Amino acid sequence: MHFDFTEEQTMIRDTLARMVREEYTFETRHKVIESDSGWRPEFWAQLAELGILSAPFSEEDGGFGGGPIETLVIMEELGKGLVVEPFVPSVVCAGGILKHGGSQAQKDEHLAAIIDGSRVFAFAHAEPRGRYDMAFLETRAKADGDGYVLNGHKAVVIGAPWASHLIVTARTSGDVADHDGASVFIVSKDAEGISTRDYATVDGRRASEVYFENVKVGGDALVGEEGGSLGLVMQVADEAIAALCAEACGAMQVANAMTLDYTKQRKQFGVPIAKFQVLQHRMADMFMEYEQSVSMSYLITLKLGEPAAERAKFASMAKARTGQAARFIGQNAVQTFGGIGVTDEVAISHYFKRLTMIDSEFGDAGHHLKRHVALSRKAA
Incomplete structure (x- = not known):
């Protein structure tokens, strides 16, 4: 499938990518997660000021006029930087509940506050x-x-x-x-x-x-x-799954790049370990897992507007495949790095931990394989 982003979506990606690259370095993030508060309210305010928090919402709801694809773009970039600020809980989940089920009064009071960053849900x-x-x-x-x-x-x-x-x-x-x-x-x-x-x-x-x-x-x-309201909750859960799949793709891309770079620098027997065929095969497998996850992330994002049963089936398919890929890439990255790969001072350990946790959020790969099979049989 040929998939092109619009000029506005590309602008969101470029703006956020630059912001994360310049203001959310690994060292900065490490200090943040070790601090008492554990997050950066000023970074959240910047996301609001740049319109990132408003991007997934329609103009009628006071937003940028976007939707699931804008969320995908944002989550990929947040995933690359392992951003800890609560975009999924506040914007995707709470914002989604209000967007799909809230009254106009609730939207005016709460959704507007989510968009301008003054309230975190x-x-x-x-x-x-x-x-x-x-x-x-x-x-x-x-x-x-x-x-x-x-x-x-x-x-x-x-x-x-x-x-x-x-x-x-x-x-x-x-x-x-x-x-x-x-x-x-x-x-x-x-x-x-x-x-x-x-x-x-x-x-x-x-x-x-x-x-x-x-x-x-x-x-x-x-x-x-x-x-x-269970249907509303399940709809928002599927939207959160799509967002997590996109975040995982961003994190997997960086983890793969870090691992490849390490194999070119680390030497054994006088040559870079990237020369070893077994590691070349491993890196190829990691790349393929990432590419398949990107395809599944795009697929579920495009299917979020389908009827509930169809949407749920694709959400489970995407979450199962992405969860398996996240664990595969995280574990193989750490194995390639060796002992230092699990130390807190090395960035790859943090990507490994986040990718492992993404698999378990809103259902792990095993749960979603069973859910997908059950929904497919019911449809048949």
Whole structure:
């Protein structure tokens, strides 16, 4: 397939690539993830100022007028720099929930704040016993007058330590894994009854365990239809999968380049190890894994507008293939570097860790292979 980016999309890529290259060096990133805050609010403000946070949204919603392809372009460049700022949780997930399901009042208040960078959101969906089942919700929201009372526990909420607001999924009716009865709420993180346990993740980001104990929200906190929001959540999850696939491609490209450069410099028996045929084969395999992942990333991005079953099938196909490639490239890069490849001071170890974590987010390769097979059989 011949795929050309528009002039505007190329401009976004060039602008962001230059920004990441100049202001997000490995040394800078290392200092950031070791700092108390773990991120750079000033970098987030720059992304807003340059229009990066508005790029995936329509002009009607106050955005640049873009969509999934703009998200792909952005995520590839963020992946190259291992940028830790919460683009997927805040812009793709929370922004997607508001874009597809929010009322005009919610868009005016919250989506506009996401676009201008004044509010950071986290997507509080995963639960300790939920594995990768998007329908599994033990968190409950009970009607209380004109509002709701939330109780439950959300696990590994990426970006929550930096967030001012949460997009929270909770069950308003039905049993734990029912497809009906799921609802979505906008909750301020400083609401009474919310407590968090914040920690650093293995790949340099920050996450929280978020606990809700009789947290009261108004009726205007409900996004979309009460009890009928699982389809909305799954749509946004597929969009997040497409974004993660693009991020992985950016990280894989840099990991491959670093590894190839290392083989040209490292010498054994008086010659660069790049001369060894077994390593030439390894580098060729790593390149092919990357190229296949790029193709799958583009494919799912173009399929996000398809009906739900078709979109989900391609999302699982792309996530499974990209997850396998991410692990293959990360592991082979580290093996090529040898012992120094796992040290914190060497950049390739950080690419290895991020690529490993991408495989597990929103379902690992094994989960998505099973999901793809089940959806394909159902379609047949």
